[in-house]
Structure formats: structure tokens, C-alpha cells
Amino acid sequence: MTRPTSRDVANAAGVSQATVSLVLGDKWRGRVSERTAALVRETAAHIGYRPNLAARNLRLGSTRTALLVVPALTNEFFARVYTGAAQVAAEHGFGVVLYPSPDGTGPARSPFASARAALDGVIASSMAADALDAIGGNGLPLVMLDSDPASGTAAAHVNLAMADGMRQTAEHLLAHGHRRFLHLASAVDSWTFHTRADALAGLIKAPAELRTVRSPLTVTGARTALEAALTGPGARPTAVICDDDILAAGACKAARRLGMRIPDDLSVTGFDDLALATAVEPELTTVRLPAEHVGRQGMTALLAVLEGTHWSAPDIPVELVVRDSSGPAPAP
Numbered sequence: 001m002t003r004p005t006s007r008d009v010a011n012a013a014g015v016s017q018a019t020v021s022l023v024l025g026d027k028w029r030g031r032v033s034e035r036t037a038a039l040v041r042e043t044a045a046h047i048g049y050r051p052n053l054a055a056r057n058l059r060l061g062s063t064r065t066a067l068l069v070v071p072a073l074t075n076e077f078f079a080r081v082y083t084g085a086a087q088v089a090a091e092h093g094f095g096v097v098l099y100p101s102p103d104g105t106g107p108a109r110s111p112f113a114s115a116r117a118a119l120d121g122v123i124a125s126s127m128a129a130d131a132l133d134a135i136g137g138n139g140l141p142l143v144m145l146d147s148d149p150a151s152g153t154a155a156a157h158v159n160l161a162m163a164d165g166m167r168q169t170a171e172h173l174l175a176h177g178h179r180r181f182l183h184l185a186s187a188v189d190s191w192t193f194h195t196r197a198d199a200l201a202g203l204i205k206a207p208a209e210l211r212t213v214r215s216p217l218t219v220t221g222a223r224t225a226l227e228a229a230l231t232g233p234g235a236r237p238t239a240v241i242c243d244d245d246i247l248a249a250g251a252c253k254a255a256r257r258l259g260m261r262i263p264d265d266l267s268v269t270g271f272d273d274l275a276l277a278t279a280v281e282p283e284l285t286t287v288r289l290p291a292e293h294v295g296r297q298g299m300t301a302l303l304a305v306l307e308g309t310h311w312s313a314p315d316i317p318v319e320l321v322v323r324d325s326s327g328p329a330p331a332p
Contacts, residue, residue, distance in 0.1 A: 004049040013043040020044075064094045066302055068295075069124040071188075073100045075246075076274045077291045081125050081145065084295025092303055094120075101127065120306060123298045126192055141305045145298045148191040156301040158294060161315040162192060163199035165287035166241075168320035169269050170203040172285070173239045177329035178267065182237035183212040184226060184247050196243055196271070211237065215247055222250025223257070230258055238266065238329045245270035245277045248284050252325065263327035273321055282324035289318055 006024070010017040015036060022028040023040040032040075043049075068085055070078035078100075086096045097119075121141040144154040151157075173181070181204055186193045197212065204210035211234075215225035222242070230236055242248040248270030255266050262268055262282055270277060270286035277284040293316055304311040 004044075004047045006049070008047060009040065009044045009049050012047055013040050015040060063120055065097060065119050066094060066299065067097050067099055067119050067122045068298075069099050069101055069122060069127055071101055071126055071190075073098075076276075077272055077289065078125055080291035081295040081298070084292035084297075085123060085299040086295070087292075088296045088299035088303070094299075094303075096123075096299070121302045123302055125294070125298070126190055141302060143298050143302045143305065145294055146192045155305040156311045158297045158301055158313070159315045160289055160294065161318050162195045164315075165271065165289075165318040165320065166196050166199040167203060168318075169241055169271075169285075169287060170200060172320055172322065173241070173267060173269070173326065174208070176267070176327060178239040179208045179329070180235055180237045180239070181208065181210045182226075182229060182240045183210060184222060184240055184242045184251055185212050185214050186217050186243040186247065187214040187221075188217055193243055200241060209235075209237075215250070217244060217246060219246055219250040219253065222247040223253045224250075226251045226254035227257065230254065230260075236266075239326070240266060240268045242268065242270050245272045245274045245284060245286055248286065248325070249276055249280050252280055252284075262325055265330055267326040267329075269326055277321075277323070280325075285323045285326040286321055287318050288321050290316060 006020045007017055009024075010020045013020070019028075019032055019036065020040055022032055023037045024044060028037045066085070066089060068082055070081070072078065082096065082098050089096045119140060121143065123143045123145060124147065125145040127144070127147060141155045142153060143156045143158065144151060145158045146160060146162075147154070147157065149157045149159060170181075183197065183200055185197055201210065211229070213225050213229045215222045226240065240248075240251050242251055248268050251268045252262055255262055255268070260266050268284070270284045271289070272291075273286045273288035277286045297313065297316065301311045301313075
């Protein structure tokens with residue numbers, strides 16, 4: 001059985017092919033009566049007509065496709081960002097292709113022979129703007145998520161209030177009497193982690209003490225890094241502030257291996273509020289990042305840019321979720 005064409009719709013409805021194109025291209029208002037437009041739509045549905053999207057996109061110079069570039073698929077955060085972006089895209093007849101950069105936050109290789117021919121725009125989460133040069137360069141609209149707002153190459157930025165997340169964490173622990181802190185920082189060189197470190201350094205002031213230890217963004221790496229820090233010289237911290245829930249899980253393992261109780265001997269906090277946060281025992285006190293909202297806002301920003309509209313918005317609020325991994329500082 002052959003696929004119905006627009007000519008078949010025109011013949012069945014008793015109208016011209018041009019009228020069918022106007023109606024199905026949603027350009028009929030003021031040119032075709034509502035009655036005729038309704039007749040064309042009903043006829044198309046009745047005979048099973050489906051538009052040739054590839055031909056339409058070629059004619060309009062648009063693919064209605066966005067590329068979402070992320071550093072990795074192993075982190076739940078990026079999957080949730082994709083979910084939010086795809087929801088908004090679907091509402092506007094767009095598709096989103098998810099692309100994990102083979103080199104993490106480093107320069108991303110293009111998955112297309114010609115990105116400009118395959119895409120309408122790019123959304124990049126937790127990447128440096130210059131890491132996207134191989135994907136369309138300056139030829140494609142770029143929206144950056146959780147990235148340096150000072151980057152001049154992006155058409156729009158969507159950021160979370162990362163510094164405020166660290167503020168909420170520090171104030172929570174300070175209110176519980178903690179004065180010796182260890183920041184278990186991600187070794188990933190990215191704006192989002194630099195922002196967290198800078199914020200925390202500005203929050204923990206003398207006589208409180210802050211020490212920073214860097215770790216690979218893995219449970220094993222975090223466990224090893226914290227074990228070394230807790231068994232090294234100097235006074236032990238009473239609270240460990242982690243850049244990520246994955247690091248916090250490793251920190252909890254390190255503490256238990258050394259016979260320490262959480263939170264009685266050591267409070268541990270995370271960042272992200274991944275599913276992992278409630279899978280560990282005790283459940284993690286962590287900063288909740290609304291990842292799906294980030295994705296939705298990122299796609300909304302890209303659609304605005306494609307329409308030639310300036311887009312800006314304040315940082316998305318974050319929330320400290322207090323659970324059982326944090327508590328009062330141990331008695332001296």
C-alpha cells in the first residue's frame with residue numbers, strides 16, 4: 001500500500017494542493033476559511049496522511065533537532081536534565097539527541113559529519129563553552145547549563161544557585177557546632193565545582209578551619225582520599241562537605257572502615273540529591289538540584305534564541321535536604 005500524499009489529500013477534499021500545504025503547515029489563517037481548514041485536516045486524518053518531515057525540514061532550513069551534550073551518562077543528574085529538555089522539546093515538535101562527550105568536560109568531538117546540517121542548536125550541560133567548538137563552532141545557537149556565565153560564546157545561560165547551596169550546607173553545620181571542616185572536592189576541572197569551592201572558602205572563617213582534599217568523582221576515589229585525610233597528621237574534621245553525592249558515599253565508606261560513626265563522630269553532606277542519597281545508610285544530608293527543571297529551562301532558552309528573542313533568567317534555587325548523615329559536632 002502506497003503512502004498517501006498531499007495531492008491525495010487535495011483530491012479527496014476537493015481543494016488545491018496549495019491549500020493543503022497552507023493548512024497542514026499551519027499558515028492558513030487569513031488565507032483559507034476555518035471550514036476549509038477543518039475539512040483538510042479531517043480528510044488528512046481519514047486517509048492516513050503523514051507529512052514528509054525530512055522534505056519539510058529541508059524546505060524550511062530547519063531540522064527541529066537539538067543536541068544535548070553532557071560529560072557522562074553515568075551520573076543520574078544528566079539523565080534527568082535530558083528528561084526535562086525532551087519534555088519541552090516534544091511540546092514544540094522538536095527532538096533532542098543526547099550526546100555524552102567521549103572526553104568528559106574536555107573538547108567534545110562532533111557526532112555529525114555536518115552539525116549545522118543536522119541540528120538547529122546545541123545545549124551543553126556542565127561543559128566549557130570552548131569545548132563545543134567542534135560541534136558547530138559559532139554557527140549554531142548554544143545554550144550553556146551549569147556553566148560559566150561570563151562565557152561570551154553562548155547565546156543563553158541556565159545556572160543553578162550553587163553558591164547558595166554551599167551557604168545552606170555551611171550554615172546548617174555551623175549551627176550544629178562544627179568548626180573543623182574538610183571539603184572533599186571533585187578533581188574535575190569545571191566551573192560548577194570551582195564555584196562550590198570558592199563559595200565554601202568564603203563561608204568558613206576563623207576560628208573555624210577548612211581543609212580541602214581533591215578526589216576523582218568515584219566512590220572508590222573518595223573513600224581512598226578521605227581515609228588518607230582522616231589518618232594523616234592534625235586534628236580530625238568533625239564534618240565533611242562533599243561536592244557530590246557520589247563523593248559523599250565514598251566518604252561514608254571511609255569513615256566506617258576507620259570505625260567512625262556517622263553522624264556521631266563525623267557529619268557528611270553531599271550535593272545533587274541523587275537516588276544514591278537515600279540508598280546509603282545513614283541517608284545523606286544533601287543539596288537538592290532540580291535537574292529536570294534545568295533541562296526544561298535549557299530547552300526553553302534555546303527555543304527563544306531560535307525565535308530571535310533575548311533570553312535570561314535568575315539562577316534556579318536549590319534546597320538543602322537534611323537527613324541522618326549530619327548532626328551535632330562531637331564533644332571535644
